[in-house]
Amino acid sequence: MYREILEDIIKRSKGTDTECLLISNNRILTRFSNSTIHQNTGLEDISLSIRVAIDNKIGKVTINQLEREVINGALERALEIATVTPPDPDYCGLPKPSQISYREVPAINVTPKELAEKVTEFIKAAKGLKSSGALEVNNITLVIVNSMGISLESTLPYASIEVVVQNEDSSGYAYMMEKDIRNIDFELLGEIASTKARQGYNPIEISPGEYTVILEPQATGTIISFLGMMGFGAKQYQEGRSFLIGKLGEKIISEKLSIWDYPSHPKSISFPFDFEGCPRKDVVLIENGIAKNLVYDTKTAKKENKYSTGNGLPQPNSSGPLPFNITLLPGEATLEEMISSTEKGILVTRFHYTNIVDPMQTIITGMTRDGTFLIEEGKITQPIKNMRFTQNILDALNSVDMVGNELYVAGESFIGSTLVPALKLNRFHFTGVTR
Amino acid sequence: MKDIAYVALDTALDEGASFCEVRVVKERHQSIGVKNELVESLSDDFNYGIGIRVLVNGSWGFAATSFLERDKVIETSKRAIEIAKASSLTKHYNIILAPSPRIVAEWHNNVKIDPFDISLNDKISLLLDATKIMSKVRDIKIAQGNMDFWKTEKLFINSEGSEILQEIIESGGGIEAYGIRDGEVQKRSYPNSFGGQYETRGYELIEGLNLLDYAEKIAEEASILLDAPECPSCNTDIILDGSQVALQVHESVGHPTELDRILGMEASYAGTSFISINDRNRLKYGSKLMNITADATLEGGLGSFGYDDEGTPSQRVSIVKEGILVGFLTNRETAYIINEQSNGTCRADGWRNIPIIRMTNINLEPQEGTLEELIKDTKDGIFMSTNKSWSIDDKRLNFQFGLEIAWEIKNGRLTKVLKNPNYTGITPEFWGSLDAVCGPGEWKIWGVPNCGKGQPGQIAHVGHGTSPARFRNVRIGVR
Numbered sequence: 016m017y018r019e020i021l022e023d024i025i026k027r028s029k030g031t032d033t034e035c036l037l038i039s040n041n042r043i044l045t046r047f048s049n050s051t052i053h054q055n056t057g058l059e060d061i062s063l064s065i066r067v068a069i070d071n072k073i074g075k076v077t078i079n080q081l082e083r084e085v086i087n088g089a090l091e092r093a094l095e096i097a098t099v100t101p102p103d104p105d106y107c108g109l110p111k112p113s114q115i116s117y118r119e120v121p122a123i124n125v126t127p128k129e130l131a132e133k134v135t136e137f138i139k140a141a142k143g144l145k146s147s148g149a150l151e152v153n154n155i156t157l158v159i160v161n162s163m164g165i166s167l168e169s170t171l172p173y174a175s176i177e178v179v180v181q182n183e184d185s186s187g188y189a190y191m192m193e194k195d196i197r198n199i200d201f202e203l204l205g206e207i208a209s210t211k212a213r214q215g216y217n218p219i220e221i222s223p224g225e226y227t228v229i230l231e232p233q234a235t236g237t238i239i240s241f242l243g244m245m246g247f248g249a250k251q252y253q254e255g256r257s258f259l260i261g262k263l264g265e266k267i268i269s270e271k272l273s274i275w276d277y278p279s280h281p282k283s284i285s286f287p288f289d290f291e292g293c294p295r296k297d298v299v300l301i302e303n304g305i306a307k308n309l310v311y312d313t314k315t316a317k318k319e320n321k322y323s324t325g326n327g328l329p330q331p332n333s334s335g336p337l338p339f340n341i342t343l344l345p346g347e348a349t350l351e352e353m354i355s356s357t358e359k360g361i362l363v364t365r366f367h368y369t370n371i372v373d374p375m376q377t378i379i380t381g382m383t384r385d386g387t388f389l390i391e392e393g394k395i396t397q398p399i400k401n402m403r404f405t406q407n408i409l410d411a412l413n414s415v416d417m418v419g420n421e422l423y424v425a426g427e428s429f430i431g432s433t434l435v436p437a438l439k440l441n442r443f444h445f446t447g448v449t450r
Numbered sequence: 451m452k453d454i455a456y457v458a459l460d461t462a463l464d465e466g467a468s469f470c471e472v473r474v475v476k477e478r479h480q481s482i483g484v485k486n487e488l489v490e491s492l493s494d495d496f497n498y499g500i501g502i503r504v505l506v507n508g509s510w511g512f513a514a515t516s517f518l519e520r521d522k523v524i525e526t527s528k529r530a531i532e533i534a535k536a537s538s539l540t541k542h543y544n545i546i547l548a549p550s551p552r553i554v555a556e557w558h559n560n561v562k563i564d565p566f567d568i569s570l571n572d573k574i575s576l577l578l579d580a581t582k583i584m585s586k587v588r589d590i591k592i593a594q595g596n597m598d599f600w601k602t603e604k605l606f607i608n609s610e611g612s613e614i615l616q617e618i619i620e621s622g623g624g625i626e627a628y629g630i631r632d633g634e635v636q637k638r639s640y641p642n643s644f645g646g647q648y649e650t651r652g653y654e655l656i657e658g659l660n661l662l663d664y665a666e667k668i669a670e671e672a673s674i675l676l677d678a679p680e681c682p683s684c685n686t687d688i689i690l691d692g693s694q695v696a697l698q699v700h701e702s703v704g705h706p707t708e709l710d711r712i713l714g715m716e717a718s719y720a721g722t723s724f725i726s727i728n729d730r731n732r733l734k735y736g737s738k739l740m741n742i743t744a745d746a747t748l749e750g751g752l753g754s755f756g757y758d759d760e761g762t763p764s765q766r767v768s769i770v771k772e773g774i775l776v777g778f779l780t781n782r783e784t785a786y787i788i789n790e791q792s793n794g795t796c797r798a799d800g801w802r803n804i805p806i807i808r809m810t811n812i813n814l815e816p817q818e819g820t821l822e823e824l825i826k827d828t829k830d831g832i833f834m835s836t837n838k839s840w841s842i843d844d845k846r847l848n849f850q851f852g853l854e855i856a857w858e859i860k861n862g863r864l865t866k867v868l869k870n871p872n873y874t875g876i877t878p879e880f881w882g883s884l885d886a887v888c889g890p891g892e893w894k895i896w897g898v899p900n901c902g903k904g905q906p907g908q909i910a911h912v913g914h915g916t917s918p919a920r921f922r923n924v925r926i927g928v929r
Contacts, residue, residue: 043533046905048715052537056906057513057529058802060499077495079516092494099570100489101578127511127536135540147718149905177905179718186717255591255630331491333483333594367721370839372852373870375635380850380928382843384721403841403848403874405928446928447874449848450724 018168020081021063021160028090028162030067030074030097032109036290036329037063037158040429045130048147050138052131064329065089069097071106073331107317109161115294117287120194122154123172133176133201140205141180144212148178152196155429157286165292173284174199175427179385180208185218185398187211188364188385190233192284192424192432211364211386218398220448221389227360227416228443229353229390234363235343235435236425237381239274242408243341245374247276247300247308248326249315250335258377258409263306268412270304276326277342277434282424284432285340288325295325300338312336328430339431346418346436353417353439355393361402361443362388362395377408382449403447414441451476451605452613454523458502459607461527467504467534469547471608473759474500475801478601480566484577485594486585492570499801502527506534508544512804548785548792550762552610557756558617560749561652565599565621568653573597576656577625580665584627587669589676592628596645597621597656598899604759604801612761620752620911621655622648622899625665629672636675636869638668638854642693643836648897648911649750671855674867681856681871683927687831688873689824689920692888694853695814696896696914697837702877703735703742704812704912705903706846707769707777708795709784711807719905721844724877725775727788733775736881739817742770744779746794746810751913752897753812755797759805762794769812773881781807799908806904811895813915817887821918824886826862832926833857833864834871850874850928873926880921888917 021035039061046054066075067090074096076089130150138146151174158168174196180187187208193199230238251257259267278285278295288294291313299307311319312327315336326336354362361383369381382401389397419436426433451474462470476498483491500523501514511534515526577595584593600620607613624646629636641647641659649655690698705711706723714722725733735742746764748754755764760782769777780788781796784807798805825833839852856871857864875883895915902909 042906044906045536046718047540048717049542049713050540051542052509052540053715054804054806054905055509055511055533055537056804057526057533058906059513059515059517059526060802061516062497064493073489073492075493077493077497079497079499080518089496096492096494096570099574100492101574103488105488127533128539131536131539138540145714145717147714149718151906177718181714181717256628256635260633333485333490367844368841370841372839372872375633380839380841380852382841382848384844401843401848403843403850405850447848447850449843449845449876 017158018160018166021158022166024065024086024090025160025162028067030094031070032068032162034066034109034161035063037061039156041154042152043127043130044149044151045134046149047134050146052134055127065093066330067093067097068106071102071104072097072100073103073106074100105314107314109163110165110291110293110313110323111163112165113294115287117169119170120172122170123152123174123196125152125196136201137178137205140202141209144209145181146178148176150176153429159292161292167288167292169286171286171429173427176204178204178208180212182212182216185212185215186385187215192427215386215398218400220400223402223445223447225442225444227357228440229357229360229362230438231364232423232425232435232437233365235438236433237366237369238408238411239341239343239435240426240433241369241371241379242377243338245371245377247310248335248337249309249311252309253315253318258375259306265306266304267306267409268301268304269415271346271415271418272301272304272412273344274301275299275342275344276310276338276340278340280342280434282422282434283340284427289327290329291327293323293325293327298324310336310338342434343436345420345422347420348417349420350437353437354390354395357390358392360390362390372405378405379408380405401449402445404444405446406444411440411443416441454500454518455605455607457520457523458500458527459609461524462502462504462531463609465528465531467506467531469505469609471503472500473604473606473798473801475602475604477800480599482573482577483596484574484581486592487578487581489574500526501798501801502530503804504530504534505545506531507538509534509537509541510545511537514802545783546786547782548790550760550782550792553612553614553757553761556615559619559650561619563653564619565653566601576661580625580661583662583665584669587666587673589629589631589673590627590669591630595625597623606759606761608761614757614761616756618650618755619652620648620650621652622646622897623656623659625661627669627672629676631676634676636672638672639836640664640668642896643838643854645899648752648899650752650754651750675855675869678867678869681832681868681927683929685923685925687828687920687922688924688926689828689831689833689918691835691918692892692894692916693896694834694837695916695919697840699812699814699914699916700898701840701842702846702849704809707779708807709778709780712778713784720903724845724847729775731774731776734773735770735775735878736773737884738772739884739887740770740773740881741815743767743813743815744769744795744810745813748811748895748915751811751895752899752911753810753913758794758796759798760792760796762792765794767793779807779809797910799910803906803908808910809901809912811913811915814887816890816893816917818889821888821892824888824918824920825859825864828859828920829861831859832871833859847877871926872928873924874928875924883922883924884919885922886920892917
């Protein structure tokens with residue numbers, strides 16, 4: 016239905032080029048705290064962006080109503096904006112259709128009552144400790160039609176749950192994302208988070224400094240996501256603000272690590288095409304420690320006489336293309352092997368409020384959260400108070416000792432997901448401690 | 451607007467809601483970004499929808515839709531009821547709202563020039579002129595500028611008889627210059643980073659920023675930073691400019707005093723707070739110079755409005771008085787728990803989201819003196835300006851902020867420029883080291899247009915009235 020509306024707009028547009036991008040979402044998000052559902056929301060939403068070019072002058076309008084007169088007004092306004100906007104000499108037109116084959120995943124049909132029952136399962140599994148979290152089910156449809164002949168529609172369903180269980184002076188965390196909600200084991204998540212919260216009771220303070228760390232997948236995900244954001248977009252590179260300037264083709268991290276933008280991985284959350292209608296491609300970003308490739312949208316690809324890798328965000332935008340499905344390929348170690356091989360180190364469940372300190376040096380800072388433990392002589396011995404790290408990511412990833420053998424989704428949105436294993440790093444710099 | 455709002459309200463009450471509130475929101479957002487003498491992004495977004503929140507069996511349900519046909523609105527209202535019934539499966543207690551007066555009113559903020567009356571051409575030309583000036587300076591490889599304008603009409607009605615129509619116009623803009631040389635990037639922004647300054651004002655805000663007068667200065671500073679020495683690692687006295695004090699207040703006072711965080715309602719996402727309910731009138735938050743107010747009545751503040759999204763009138767309340775915690779940010783649900791009335795801080799990001807506790811304008815009240823006098827009064831120290839990065843733990847205790855630029859202070863004078871300054875601390879100790887706050891002449895309400903909270907994530911526009919302030923013996927240069 017949506018495609019017909021969009022194709023009609025394309026037919027009626029007086030622009031040289033016209034693109035319509037529609038995103039619709041049907042979502043339920045059940046949020047709980049203090050072991051009771053306190054915020055429970057349903058949303059049915061739509062957004063339609065009409066982008067027109069008059070030669071190389073661009074105008075764009077976004078609306079969320081699909082009545083004909085609203086659409087006509089938006090189209091007229093987009094053309095009016097294009098008329099007054101200065102020309103963009105870098106505008107290279109809209110992409111042409113490519114061969115894309117994909118199979119649709121069934122939508123998740125679930126009632127608010129069924130979600131509340133799943134939350135109840137989780138709360139019971141936490142066995143008396145205070146539970147908080149959010150269980151979210153999305154069915155998102157992306158439709159893109161342009162005047163070059165692209166006409167694509169796909170629906171992406173996924174469910175995710177993020178939970179924190181609080182003990183007196185500690186907390187534990189668990190997270191899971193699945194395309195089929197039946198694959199989420201709520202009881203298991205409750206056990207993982209509550210066990211961590213119990214183990215974390217009465218944490219001791221240790222001095223900041225350099226430590227061996229074992230990062231559980233959520234913590235690895237933060238590090239790898241920031242690395243992806245800071246350098247692998249072609250626009251950042253072309254503007255001279257990527258840490259990869261002068262480093263493509265060189266070894267930048269341990270040869271034990273390979274990082275891909277990996278939309279075709281079965282666990283990845285990904286539409287089969289990007290927000291310009293270009294097919295999402297697997298891109299090797301780092302292979303055995305050597306920086307290999309960047310990701311491109313239509314505009315940045317044209318500048319280097321290349322093809323888009325299908326990493327375009329809604330156009331026009333200031334950030335340029337980004338890796339949507341950053342994935343650190345797994346190694347061979349189990350988490351138990353990482354712990355048992357550590358003489359002295361810190362186990363990190365996840366990081367909190369991480370931010371970039373210096374993008375060119377890949378320095379970030381953040382806090383540990385929801386389960387930080389001291390490892391001594393191959394065993395977890397004591398919970399410790401949360402610590403602040405300030406760390407150059409490339410230095411940390413150059414000190415990799417072991418790579419986990421299982422991939423986990425460590426974060427997701429409809430734009431993409433992060434897929435990573437646990438990691439053991441020989442050097443990680445903690446610069447502070449909290450109470 | 452009114453027709454569909456009452457259709458939603460009547461349906462909810464017919465279906466068994468003991469309380470219902472409905473917001474119909476129509477928003478326009480125009481956004482312009484230019485880079486290196488080109489328009490990089492320009493969009494005009496219009497959105498319109500309805501959000502319905504109900505109490506059934508003592509539990510909350512909320513549903514929202516952008517489909518505004520009568521049948522769809524009725525369906526959405528019924529969906530809110532179904533969701534509330536599901537919520538009640540886990541409830542331990544009935545939600546009770548603190549009483550709130552019935553209000554029938556209209557409100558709009560004072561605007562001299564409607565930003566949507568100014569032509570796109572004029573807006574774009576101003577930004578392009580600024581980037582031209584910045585691009586001429588040595589080492590400047592990226593010169594960019596942006597403007598954002600919002601016009602929000604919202605109708606609020608509830609089952610207690612309130613009916614409030616508000617129109618709020620907000621404007622914002624700023625410029626940035628990036629010096630890039632030999633793989634190093636240094637940035638300077640005016641009047642603030644992350645998009646500049648934002649206020650509940652019209653285009654007069656943009657005119658008053660005088661972007662062209664500052665373009666060359668910030669570009670030159672970005673270039674100078676490339677050759678500047680690193681900020682040292684040590685403990686010393688620091689003076690923060692007003693915009694950084696604003697962010698310090700935001701992260702280490704605004705968020706931890708939100709009563710929903712204190713009660714654990716944000717535990718799984720943003721975190722909790724180092725403060726407990728029993729800390730009121732007991733906790734020493736900072737030095738005697740620390741006076742924090744939450745004031746949604748300030749004209750022009752980005753956190754100013756007539757009524758919050760529960761229909762509570764905007765207010766000015768004390769949060770910290772002479773260094774002692776005296777208040778929290780509350781809504782009707784949390785105010786009832788502490789046996790008070792809401793102080794009007796409950797707001798939603800558009801029609802799509804439920805209202806939750808959000809900062810209004812959280813201010814460090816001014817003391818006396820000018821920045822010049824404060825620097826003159828400082829023997830050894832560092833003056834830091836314009837935020838570059840921020841991070842704070844989930845209880846809002848351990849923080850670390852990075853800034854764009856710093857100057858060494860020696861014997862009461864600014865000497866050399868220092869690059870990559872940062873500082874770290876623990877909230878009550880840091881505020882305890884506050885020993886000077888500049889006066890009303892230096893005080894300004896800084897707008898923060900990107901405050902994130904909640905699941906699904908909501909963005910709030912908030913403000914912070916602050917002036918430059920000095921903190922003693924702070925750890926700087928964390929590496």
